[in-house]
Amino acid sequence: MINLSPKSVARVLFSLIITTSAFSMGMQSAIAQEDNESDQGDIAILVNSLDNPYYTAEANAAKEQAEELGYSTRVLSHNEDVNRQRELISSIVAQGVDGIILDNADSSSSVAAVRYATERDVPVVLINREIPENGIAISQLSHNNVQAASQVAQKFIEQVGEEGTYVELTCNLADNNCVTRSKSFHRVLDQYPDLKMVARQDAGGELLKAKQAMDSILQEHSDIDGVVAGNGPVALGAIASIRASGNSDITVVGIDGSNDERDAIMAGDLYATSMLQAQELAREGVKQLDQYLKTGDTGKPERQLFRGILVTQDNAELVQNFEYQSQ
Secondary structure, three states: OOOOOOOHHHHHHHHHHHHHHHHHHHHHOOOOOOOOOOOOOEEEEEEOOOOOOHHHHHHHHHHHHHHHHHOOEEEEEOOOOHHHHHHHHHHHHHHOEEEEEEEEOOOEEEEEEEEOOOOOOOOOOEEEEEOOOOOOOOEEEEOHHHHHHHHHHHHHHHHHOOOOOEEEOOOOOOOOHHHHHHHHHHHHOOOOOOOEEEEEEEEEOOOHHHHHHHHHHHHHHHOOOEEEEOHHHHHHHHHHHHHHHOOOOOOOEOOOOOOOOHHHHHOOOOOEEEOOOOHHHHHHHHHHHHHHHOOOOOOOOEEEEEEEEEOOOHHHHHHHHOOOOOO
């Protein structure tokens, strides 16, 4: 039997209170920002990791648009974890949120979470990633990944030519967007039988994983002509590896259009990318949620596509935080 002094007991109780409080706050929203309540209502914005510049731009644009329309907001990150997403949605629905803007954690696995909210009269607008069912979300806004990948592949051919060797680094084959991009790359590239893919690896959408994958590939294929990358961080990881190898003759293309990609294009390290209109898509999602909350209808078809904007050295200076400044 352990005997504790009154002071020891107090310290233990205080520690338990602090731990319990921190756990409770973390369950409600680990990365949450909540403003003063508004008469207009409360909108929750759920995205992937806020360490990624795409999701940060997306979340900030949605938040700014919602507040401009008079809503209070909270921004949360599910970190592409389906279970965490489910917990967050359950929590905010219980708290009485009026609507949800969601860039979901996984297309197929997110159907149940979206249905959970809508069955409790909390409308959901999906941005960036769709789900494979209609009639659950009130809107599904996504990028035209077929168009974005195809235009980048065409620029790749323009630079590399119709024969040679290349590597594909996919962004994350668990993500339907990445699968679509890969297929669309190949619809263009496979038309040229003398252009050979010598290696293909999934880099998980991450810069470091892409660099490691490229390091390994270059040990066997040091004389490749190019790399097609499924997203921006993967393209930048490939560039880091190529720089370290001392090879400056490898053409790299990607998709996303971050400021880092813009800078890489201006420096001559990245040949081209397709800028995804993260801010415009997020703002439009909020506008449609607002319209639905006020009238019971968005006035738009459920599924809507936003085109990618080709970025090269000719227009890279016009890109800022996933927005094209001349628009």
